[in-house]
Amino acid sequence: MTVTPWPDGRLIAFDTETTGTEWEMDRIVAASVVAVGAGREPEVTTWLVNPGVEIPEAATAVHGITTDRARADGQDPVTAIAAIADRLVSLMDGGSPLIVFNARFDLTLLDRECRRYDLPVLPDRLLSRELLPVIDPLVLDKQVQPYRRGSRRLPDLCAHWRVRHDKRHASDADALAAARLAWRIGRTYPRLGAMDLHELHALQVERAAQQATSLQSYLRRTDATAHVEGRWPYVPHTTNSASTDTAEGKQR
Template sequence: MSWHSGRLAAFDLETTGVELEHDRIVTAAVSIVGGGLPTESHDWLVDPEIEIPAGATAVHGITTEHARAHGRDAREAIEEVVALLAAHVRDGVPVVAFNARFDLTILDREARRHDVRPLVDRIGGAEALLVIDPLVIDKAADRYRRGKRTLTAVSEHYAVRLDAAHAADADAIAAARVAWRLGQRYAQLRDADLRTLHRWQVQWAAQQASSLQDYFLGQGRDERVEPAWPLVPAPVAPALAVAA
């Protein structure tokens, strides 16, 4: 059976912003779908312990006041999200995340911030990750298509229903539906085993980052584009100076 018709762990976050090393989780969703079995939906509203900027609230609709009043303790919620994903990855179920580099890195940093054992440490290292990223795959499969590559735009292109954009549960389900469409449409993807497809995405993501970096340089823009996928390595803390 092809991966696209098996069980998938659809994952999405809404956050306080887009800075990988500093921003926090506001909502999270993991939906276990496919394989001819009922969907298992899990979602969390989290107190991020910092102010939610107005710009982020405009995207996902969660205010600081609402998160503080109704959100879960961040450490407890992050432990539950990480534990659930780890259990499914260990069972060979891939994590489906649109722009996985962002969601998995934010989750990793939140785990470390709250002294939660990170996902990669629970599954045997980053090399044990199994990830399907419809954004990376779509860019590789249909490289020259014009237009935006947001989840909304990609869902529309593949005739996938997106019930409520920027709600974590809806975005997670839409990403899984796009992944299924990609597997349906492209035999090379459909016939690949998960390990091979994961390795391809590592290569494609690096190539896409390099291409975008070259474009920025051509525009005179001094911006670094992160090539690592699906997880940006955690920064190494500087060594402490030893007094003589």
């Protein structure tokens, strides 16, 4: 039986805009789930969320969503977070991989939002009972071109890989850009594009940990307390979970 390479199949991409970069305390103010590829029309679902807290001016300066707008037009957070999780699960249970740029941040934050409102977390909702397969273009980019200099933020990777990125800091545009990046890397490196999705997921778990260890060692040359979280694609909740990692947080 011929197996379709994952870049040629349906890809599900997810992105959030938030109140900040600390997953234990910050909130989702916008999110998008985008299904693309496989010769079918894109499906884009977007939520504007009233996070129930003030949106800091620094966050508004990034994504343009004010507290007043979120309160006036945003959905109740319990309704929105439940709908986001339901949409992701319905698509992932269909066999499609989930594409998330810097997955560790967005998926950990979604996990914490579900817990905040006593909603089932993604692994408990999925038929597999595991949050996989996930594809993170940031992890793959560092894997295939580890010594390339320069920024690895989303707009810079889009420019490097020559993929379209319509509007920075809009969750639907960022999700689409992440899907395009994953597709481009999978096409450029056929060995990755031909991998079984579960094997690719396991490879990223290993590589993300190695990348974090390497970056942490570098940062500790000047800061002995520097910590870079290595768990991926999300950080399981514990009473001692770090709020964010030193170097990455929400990379945009």
